Amino acid sequence: MDPENGDALVHAVARDWRTAPLEPPDRALCAIAEKLTLEPAEMRPGDLDALRKHGFDDRAIHDAVQIIGYFNLITRVAEALGVEPETFIAPWGK
Numbered sequence: 001m002d003p004e005n006g007d008a009l010v011h012a013v014a015r016d017w018r019t020a021p022l023e024p025p026d027r028a029l030c031a032i033a034e035k036l037t038l039e040p041a042e043m044r045p046g047d048l049d050a051l052r053k054h055g056f057d058d059r060a061i062h063d064a065v066q067i068i069g070y071f072n073l074i075t076r077v078a079e080a081l082g083v084e085p086e087t088f089i090a091p092w093g094k
Helices: 001-018 024-038 047-051 058-081
Strands: none
Touching: 024 047, 024 058, 047 058
């Protein structure tokens, strides 16, 4: 994928992953990320089975959950401390 199309995909996913042009495995991973972020107490074994149906093995699932959880932690820490985004990072949609 060329960088221009890659940037467009990243922005499309950031705006709304449901309407972004994603393959089914990526869509399933985004659904897990959203649920783990917004409703962590609602996670069930069947949620991870959905990833297995798309070819994710236990290692890949473990890694994905660790990354999602870490991102959520760091985001909450930054928000709690009032950390401002880096000035060299362009705002979404620009």
